[in-house]
């Protein structure tokens with residue numbers, strides 16, 4: 001499924017989004033259904049994961065409510081842009097490093113995940129479309 005097509009069909013202001021995720025173009029990003037093994041690794045509560053230019057989505061979310069799926073896609077497109085900006089090693093080292101720092105400082109898994117700056121940015125930009 002094409003990310004841009006879903007967003008357009010849901011009435012998302014694509015031009016505003018393009019400005020926020022430049023140089024990523026939503027119509028050039030594709031969604032893939034996550035495998036059961038992948039979702040077992042993710043653990044509960046996680047509906048999607050971006051790896052470079054691929055967005056893997058829980059099949060239930062992929063086939064569920066379109067407005068919710070659109071917000072999820074916007075969030076993941078911010079991660080696509082972060083991967084593009086930082087490169088593979090840059091993204092992974094920053095993302096995992098910030099997560100592990102939180103854990104070392106005594107945060108729970110969830111709190112540490114929520115405190116990752118790359119996640120805060122994705123949630124912040126996503127919230128502009130709610």
Ligand SMILES: [Zn+2]
Pocket residue numbers: 075079119122
């Ligand atoms: Zn995220």
